[in-house]
Amino acid sequence: xPELPEVEVTRRSFAGRISGARIQAARLGKPxxxxxxxxxxxxxxxxxxxxxxxxxxxxxxxxxxxxxxxxLGMSGSVLFDxxxxxxxxxxxxxxxxxxxxLRLHDPRRFGAVVYAQDEGAEPARKLLSGLGVEPLxxxxxxxxxHRALKDKKAAIKQxxxxxxxxxGVGNIYACEALFMAGIRPTLRAYRLSRPRxxxxxxxxxxxxxxxxxxxxxxxxxxxxxxxxxxxFQLAAQVYDRAGQPCRRCQAPIRRIxxxxxxxxxxxxxxRP
DNA sequence: CTATGGACCTGAATGC
DNA sequence: TGCATTCAGGTCCATA
Numbered sequence: 001x002p003e004l005p006e007v008e009v010t011r012r013s014f015a016g017r018i019s020g021a022r023i024q025a026a027r028l029g030k031p032x033x034x035x036x037x038x039x040x041x042x043x044x045x046x047x048x049x050x051x052x053x054x055x056x057x058x059x060x061x062x063x064x065x066x067x068x069x070x071x072l073g074m075s076g077s078v079l080f081d082x083x084x085x086x087x088x089x090x091x092x093x094x095x096x097x098x099x100x101x102l103r104l105h106d107p108r109r110f111g112a113v114v115y116a117q118d119e120g121a122e123p124a125r126k127l128l129s130g131l132g133v134e135p136l137x138x139x140x141x142x143x144x145x146h147r148a149l150k151d152k153k154a155a156i157k158q159x160x161x162x163x164x165x166x167x168g169v170g171n172i173y174a175c176e177a178l179f180m181a182g183i184r185p186t187l188r189a190y191r192l193s194r195p196r197x198x199x200x201x202x203x204x205x206x207x208x209x210x211x212x213x214x215x216x217x218x219x220x221x222x223x224x225x226x227x228x229x230x231x232f233q234l235a236a237q238v239y240d241r242a243g244q245p246c247r248r249c250q251a252p253i254r255r256i257x258x259x260x261x262x263x264x265x266x267x268x269x270x271r272p
Numbered sequence: 273c274t275a276t277g278g279a280c281c282t283g284a285a286t287g288c
Numbered sequence: 289t290g291c292a293t294t295c296a297g298g299t300c301c302a303t304a
Contacts, residue, residue, distance in 0.1 A: 003297060033280070033300085056298075074298055075282075090282085108281045110298060127300095153274075163299085170297055239297095260277075262295085 002072040004135065004168025005211035007056050010072070014080035014102065015051035021097035022047050023062075029092035032104075033073065033112040037123060043068075043115070048097065055131045055167035059119060060095075060102075066117060068095075069124055073110030079103045132165045135204055136212070140166060146197035149189040156192065156200070157185035157263050169204060172239045173211065175264045177203040179238045184272045185263040186256070210235070238264040 002010070026040040049061040058078075060068040072078070082100045093104040093113045104113060116124035132148075133140050148165045149156070159165055160174040169177065178185050180203035183196060192200065214235070237247055242255035246266040256263050 006297075030281095033298095071298080073281095074296070106281095107283065108296090108298095110280065158275095161298085172297060259275095261298095 002056060002076065003170035003173050003211075004053075004056060005173075005208055007058060007072060007168075008053055008136075008212055009215055010078050011051050011053045011058055014078065018048050018060075018080060018097060018099055018102060019050050020047065021099035023095060023097050025094075025096040027087070027094045027096075028113075029087060029090075030109060032092055032106065032109050033071070034114055034123065036113055036115055038115040043095070054119075054128055055134075055163060056170075057128065066115060067119055067124060069112070069114040069116065069119075069127060070104065071112045071114075072104075073106060073108060073112070075108040076104060076106035076111035079105060130164060132163055132167045135166050135168055135208055140201070140205065142198045142201040145201045146192065146194050149192050149197055152189035154189060155186050155258060156183060156189045158259055159189040160204075161259070161261070166204065168208065171261055172236070173204070173207050175239045176237055177207045179264075179266060179270060180207060182270055184270045185258060185265055187272050238266060240264065 023043050023046050026043045028036060028040060043062070043066075046066060047063040049063045052059040052061065056071060058070040060070060062068065070078070080100050080102045084094075084101045084103055087094060087103070088105075090107040091103055091105050092109060092111075093102075095102040104111060114123055114127070116122065119125070119128060133144070145166065149159065152159045152165070154162075157174055157178065160169045160177070161171065163169070175185065177200060181196065181200040183192070183200055238253050241253040241264060243252050245251065246253055246269060249266065249268045251266055251268040253264055254267055256265075
């Protein structure tokens with residue numbers, strides 16, 4: 001479910017409300033992708049200093065020390081509120097604080113909650129190192145983007161999903177950005193000309209900013225930590241539209257599989 | 273080093 | 289209705 005805009009929407013929906021709260025208890029449900037990395041009891045008594053985001057990870061900074069990395073995987077979502085009902089079968093982490101309970105709901109359990117001393121310490125370092133530049137907030141530059149693509153032999157779609165060049169672009173937004181830029185997902189990254197790389201750079205920024213402004217996509221079941229749904233589905237140009245007419249030229253949208261993931265594109269608007 | 277495929281897990285939608 | 293198959297927003301890891 002969650003790509004960068006959804007994760008950022010989630011962060012904004014509870015960061016302010018949880019900051020300054022004192023942790024009273026933590027509890028785990030079924031195993032997530034990785035073990036927490038510390039006993040739940042070790043968290044009690046600490047204070048939440050703030051919530052940051054890096055790629056698709058949420059970083060919950062603790063005082064006097066420690067950080068919780070939270071990843072939503074494919075099906076995760078977060079709730080933060082007071083007086084939450086008892087955990088259900090897909091609620092796998094609760095952080096009970098003086099200002100409310102943070103709850104990770106994740107049916108497929110590809111998500112994770114991981115504790116580290118700080119973001120440079122294991123296991124956080126390993127998860128965060130190797131992540132590319134943040135696409136929003138001014139660090140993402142067209143020239144550097146083009147240069148980075150130059151030594152990637154893989155298809156551009158795969159390079160975007162890998163997150164080593166730029167983070168946060170998942171399957172939906174990769175498809176949408178490539179459509180906006182008029183680029184076939186199968187085109188090898190190093191073959192992008194500077195003008196096409198520039199277009200893709202702009203498209204990535206635009207599609208992510210737009211989704212963020214609209215509160216995150218909701219192709220299936222996304223909602224933020226206050227239970228509100230997003231609206232991106234209204235704007236999808238190609239994702240999940242196989243066989244339907246391109247909104248720009250009417251040609252049927254095609255679906256192909258790359259790296260065992262679906263790619264959608266318009267054969268006329270997007271050129272190899 | 274790259275490229276590929278499998279792994280993790282559950283639920284919804286589709287097909288016979 | 290029941291049962292099997294396919295697909296889903298992610299990403300790590302083993303293998304060649």
